[in-house]
Amino acid sequence: MNAPAQAQGLRRDIPAGFLQALSERFGDRFSTAEAVREHHGRDESPYPPMLPDGVVFAQSTEDVAWVARHCHEYRVPLIPYGAGSSLEGHLLALHGGISLDLSGLNHIVALHAEDFTVTVQAGVTRKQLNESIRDTGLFFPIDPGADASLGGMAATRASGTNAVRYGTMRENVMSLKVVTADGRIIETANRARKSSAGYDLTRIFVGSEGTLGIITEVTVRLYPQPEALSAAICNFPSLDAAVQSVIEIIQMGVPVARVEFMDAWAVKATNAYSKLELKETPLLLFEFHGTPSGVREQAEVVQEIARGNGGMDFDWAERPEDRSRLWTARHNAYFAGLQLRPGCRASTTDVCVPISRLADCVSATAADLDNASFPYTVVGHVGDGNFHVLMLLDPDSQQEWEESERLNKRLVQRAIEMEGTCTGEHGVGMHKMEFMLAEHGQDALDLMTSLKRAFDPHDILNPGKMIPRA
Amino acid sequence: MNAPAQAQGLRRDIPAGFLQALSERFGDRFSTAEAVREHHGRDESPYPPMLPDGVVFAQSTEDVAWVARHCHEYRVPLIPYGAGSSLEGHLLALHGGISLDLSGLNHIVALHAEDFTVTVQAGVTRKQLNESIRDTGLFFPIDPGADASLGGMAATRASGTNAVRYGTMRENVMSLKVVTADGRIIETANRARKSSAGYDLTRIFVGSEGTLGIITEVTVRLYPQPEALSAAICNFPSLDAAVQSVIEIIQMGVPVARVEFMDAWAVKATNAYSKLELKETPLLLFEFHGTPSGVREQAEVVQEIARGNGGMDFDWAERPEDRSRLWTARHNAYFAGLQLRPGCRASTTDVCVPISRLADCVSATAADLDNASFPYTVVGHVGDGNFHVLMLLDPDSQQEWEESERLNKRLVQRAIEMEGTCTGEHGVGMHKMEFMLAEHGQDALDLMTSLKRAFDPHDILNPGKMIPRA
Incomplete structure (x- = not known):
């Protein structure tokens, strides 16, 4: 996959003396080693790394303030780095500069x-x-x-x-x-x-x-921690049936703690990766929190709604270790998905729409993706109207990358037309910047830009991300 | 009571032609009549009115945009006006200008x-x-x-x-x-x-x-709307006992829908104003929302906690009309309080502290107020750590006004020292501006100022409120 066009030729010059000052202040907590910069110039997005000029390992707010003051004085870009798990190119040093590793602030x-x-x-x-x-x-x-x-x-x-x-x-x-x-x-x-x-x-x-x-x-x-807690899986004959159940559950006002969707491919991947034996159809994972009788009540209402939509029997995870295994498996759905196509790199979508539009949005998206030349899975925090498509791409295929970008673009347009958003939880980074105008309109985007200018007049903080800068 | 010192001599000149333009655009939806300006230059705060130069009665977003564009062009202050129920001087035309009445946007x-x-x-x-x-x-x-x-x-x-x-x-x-x-x-x-x-x-x-x-x-x-709903009153032997009960209820994680505190004077005032016969001790008003069994469970836990703190038997408001009467009475506590001292004007405080500090903050405040030369009542949304003192002042007594301001200042300082805020829900307006520095610090306040400058570079929108302007 290619870096975006705007990545070329944007590196800013680092003034003489700046790196020396960092080195004097931080000693071996400042590094310009290629491997360290490589590690900090990437995230979980499909973009190739863009390296910072150096990495500072901060251990205190005062360290951070010192670096910020100097970056401000020398007009050097500064990119905060946490766990490196962002998905939309948030951490890439598009303009060079300093990556500020905050993992040492761990108290x-x-x-x-x-x-x-x-x-x-x-x-x-x-x-x-x-x-x-x-x-x-x-x-x-x-x-x-x-x-x-x-x-x-x-x-x-x-x-x-x-x-x-x-x-x-x-x-x-x-x-x-x-x-x-x-x-x-x-x-x-x-x-x-x-x-x-x-x-x-x-x-x-x-x-x-x-x-x-x-x-x-x-x-x-x-x-x-809830007094009582139970989790269950329910398989459905179709994506529509599962999503429709979620809509009814939310509209009934059931205070469900978790309701997660996985399509048949995501289930298959999860079975393989997490050594589970879930039935490979679209399914919902539920968790209920409350008092013992409250949890029972919630589960009854939800089971009734699921049955009304063709849902099969609830498979309960009764023991804490079973629940934990189930949710760990769900959290690993991303890594499990990658194994469906060994050697692939994933591009993940992340739209969110009002719950009344969720079934329409998921169905239209699945129909669009069924024509794609690469495999995909769908998972979602469907109680919020938020879902992800994991597109599994050949890392050497420019054609697949471009196809995935076209599919993502159509999905985002679909979500925005349904009064939704281009990102429910992953953020904008570099990858969603092109949709900010369509989602917010020029005047709202201008206000965001004026906020950025007011708080960061020299465009030092994570430049080139979030909002297109004039 | 006096207007604050900064109210003097701040009126801005209205450029020739501006009022004429408004008159042409809005006809009789634009008024410069004294009575209309008087009505729009005040709120429920103890400040005397400060009149705008004119009032526009908007009926659409386009009306509002037209007025804003012209105020922007002519550099005329613009103050949005809704129901006129703010409490901290939000609506006063400190610098003159136009009051924009939005009550016609009622669809x-x-x-x-x-x-x-x-x-x-x-x-x-x-x-x-x-x-x-x-x-x-x-x-x-x-x-x-x-x-x-x-x-x-x-x-x-x-x-x-x-x-x-x-x-x-x-x-x-x-x-x-x-x-x-x-x-x-x-x-x-x-x-x-x-x-x-x-x-x-x-x-x-x-x-x-x-x-x-x-x-x-x-x-x-x-x-x-909750499937089941119940409300109850519980009297307590002391303010401390009531507040301690609230703390324990919140810390138990009971999802109580409402828990309101009234001191004995607030109860007395409410009895007189709303024709109720509540026992005149400190009390808590509860409301529980949920399923029938959920509501029952919540009520049982809460009753047990209340009993443990010396609370008396729950007095249940079973019928919807009884509940409605009770909550209407609670909402009228402000007007009821005013009747404790006929002809008085009220000054209301509004701090909010972490729940663990609530009992300390309320007790210290009551002790401080017991020495005041005027009557007061205490009511509070105590589940949030938020409470109000209604100080009932002789409108002609400068001494009482100054005394109430000193008491309010000590209360705010007490709340901020307890990691709380100078306003839980009423807002800053003019009356809380002096505390913004103590609460936020100069650097945070500078950021707020830079936001204000970015969004309103000519200081036209409700000028002189919220943040001290350099």
């Missing part, structure tokens, strides 16, 4: 179990967080497929399988510590559950993909 | 019951909205005391009694139609439940108090 800063909040450094991953609070009876629900960092999850407005019940990073970030483009350190909010005191700086940085500031600490909401 | 634009969303014009009030969707089985939960307009509620990031379960306007606005400072019309988002496509323009305008753009349409989430 739990303050747990307030009595307020259901925790403050962590940006490099803490979601699994690490849940591990560290396990004994409190609380948990953090947001779970993108990868074991992403909390900073990266905030930066892309991530969600995952629990969002239908617990919301996304937009609803669950309470406050951020952020380093501004010129190296100042701010807190975006306090720990009150609600506030009307001024502009919503928190929500400005959530989803800003490193283009407005660098997140170094994240305060999120936690939830009580 | 339901599009109901999508199957997606749980509705789009309304900004002047639609919360009661009008719920009336219009009654037959759908859905409702809109957010309920500030007044029958505010949806546009105003979005602009102040309002909440109310249901926020503990359903969130605030921050969580429930899906999209806005906004007229920018220079008169362009944008949509901030689509109707997908989640999106990672760009900066969160919706959340930028929610809570911006008319200082960044003028909201003309609001798309909000709706919720299924």
